[in-house]
Amino acid sequence: MSAHAEAHGHAGEHHGPPTANRSSRIDATTLGMLLFIGSEAMLFGSFFAAYFFVRVVNPIAPAHWPPAPFHFPIFVAGVNTVILVTSSFTMHWALQSIKRGDRAGLKAGLVSTIALGLAFLLTQGIEYAHVGFNPGDGAFASAFFGLTGLHGAHVLIGLTLLTIAAVRAFRGHYTPEHHHGVELPGIYWHFVDVMWIVVYVTVYLL
């Protein structure tokens, strides 16, 4: 962001840009992340649309969801929901810690969030292996694997961002004043968490 011009005091080296005017109270990177999340939400929207077409609009939609011989593992996915919701709290803990200047809390919060995220993915992998059907078993399976798979991919992206934040945290970055690198992955992680609750309710429970 060109918003902060030469703050480091070597103006003699080259003529830097003028400091851009800040015309909004919202920070540019936060706004960028929020817009990106908006776009991601619409990608989920397209997958929900496909699910809606298969399950509701389709004149030959199955009367039961999922169709007769198959079951969704509601309990296992429920446990997974608890795992992911918990990880949102540990994420919040990490962020609050660095705001207070508590570096140990930041590291512990990030590491436990990553661990919970990995546990979620592992559980989902095991669930896929034992769910009793595969993507080729009809449109209900397409919708199921589509939505849960898309969400799993987003957990992976979130974990990547958190890992980057953790690497930098362990290398001594972030201060109570400057912690965007924790805050933004945190916003994304909460989005992934909320999306999972929507996916869980629509796909498994409804």
Added chain:
Amino acid sequence: MTTAAQHEHDTPQAFEPFGPRARGFLLRAGWIRATWCTALFFLVGMFIVVGSRAIFDMHPVYNWTIITLTGALTMAPLGFLTGIGAFDYWFYWISGRPTREEDHSGHGAKAWPDYFRINTDHKVIGVQYTVTTFFFFVIGGLMAMLFRAELAQPGLQFFSSQTFNGLVSMHAVLMIFLFIIPAFAGLANFVVPLMLGAPDMAFPRLNALSFWLLPIAGVMFMSSFLAPGGPFAAGWTGYAPLSVDSPVGSMFFNMGVQWAGASSILTALNFLVTIITMRAPGMTFWRMPLLVWANFTTSLLVVIATPFIAGSQFFVMFDRVLHTSFFVPAHGGYVLGYQHIFWFYSHPAVYIMMLPGFGIVSEVVSTMSRKPIFGYRLMALSFIGILILGFSVWAHHMFVAGMADWLRVPMMISTLLIAVPTGIKVFSWLATLWEGKIRLTTPMLWALGFISMFVIGGLSGIFLGSVPIDIHASDTYFIVAHIHYVLFGGSVFTIFAGVYYWFPKVTGRMYNERLGQLHFWLTFVSFNVTFFPMHYIGLRGMPRRVFDYSNQFGSLNMIISVASFVLGVSTVIFFYNMITSWTRGPIASSNPWGAHTLEWQVSSPPPIFNFDEIPVVVGGPYEYGVPGARHAILHSAPAAEEVHA
């Protein structure tokens, strides 16, 4: 998303050299590293496929089609981006190395090779965008001339039917995804930060990445000609289940759209953040030039709608690769779902391809008539109106597709409602022209040509928006005529208007006015001779997307084909004019049109960081002829513009 998180403050190490490390020619960011990284990532992609096929016991382990496609369509582009240096800064940042967020080592262009590198200067990126898109414009145009040659007479003369379908599909895809949409992004990239009084875009490195995603998509689309079974040939709409069952060439379309879509989402995000957070002091929303308003609304459309085309192409790929059945009725899939999801992007995409043009024309018309734009606020609000209404009309593409009957009338009504905000714009332009001191320069000719052609396209749109006429005219050449009146007579004319209008600003030289006018008139006439008869042959029943047709349409099709070749030749004049003027044209003054917006208040071409000091905006952007009115105060610039006021 590392991209948005890039601006973390680092532990200050003020006297470290933060720029890229000095490296040997193999490791230096650039084309050599891009070449070997592309190859390396291609092999890694192949390895991942072979490895996972072996782990999951799939036979045969070495399915060369799948292996090559995965390597080429997913991993190789990432390798290219890594090699060219799009991620370098972020890699440093991720690894915790000291980085300086104000790193200008890749900023600005001193000589032409700088245009072939990763560059963080929005002006360089704007030029990169525009030149790249015109390259694809030429290719797409040549393809159109090829299949117009085929269509000059009934019967099959030059191509196989599959090649013909491929040429038609490729023409549309290149023109839409590689020309119109990114050409507007390119012009706006150059102009919007200047207009706002900002030194650059909000995220310069993301901006560079957005650009380099674009040639990847273009190369991917075109290389589908090399795929076994030929290029994708299901039309640019790629309707399922046809696109699921067609040869693997259509995978190039599925994936190319993802790369092009990522490019436009990231650019749009960048525009939105720039417009919201980096306006100069005094630049309220109601003082922004209409081009900025246009790009603001367009970017919102892109961010909200583009994921839907990504989704639709993912489903098609899943149906092909993972054997899901999103669109396979035999397994409970819902075929029409594809069209709903596709058009939920692709109808707003029509406005993505039109609103920036509205912005350009507003600039040109007001400046060249020496009058304030008529109804500025309503012009801005009608952008918002189109933005909202644009999301409620997608199913008018599906009146004959067999969708639910009750959807037809609401979609018809919302479609016809869009004529209201669009009509506001057209009448505002006309009222701006009214009793103005009109200067018929080349950009103004294109703007006037746009207004007249777009009205014709809009009127045929009202025909097509009405269910009864659409049922008759669906899938005929009437549709082809309509789409070309709005996308060629509409969007492309505005792109030409913009290119001529800002040419002196971008290059610092003036184009040849006589050649520009010749280009306009030749294009204008041949465009109408090419596309106007299509209304007639369409209503007479000639279907679109066919290589053979009834003999009764023979003579008209011959006229259309000849005119389309003249249209192609007219573009040669344009390129000749651009290239010679750029190299040897007369030096342009900083403000040849006497415009008030900020980009004209700096030198031509603008200084590397746009402004020495951020200007202060004190009034509206179009106060031509208003005594004492000023748009902005630049402290260090000579105040020479009152002459034109």
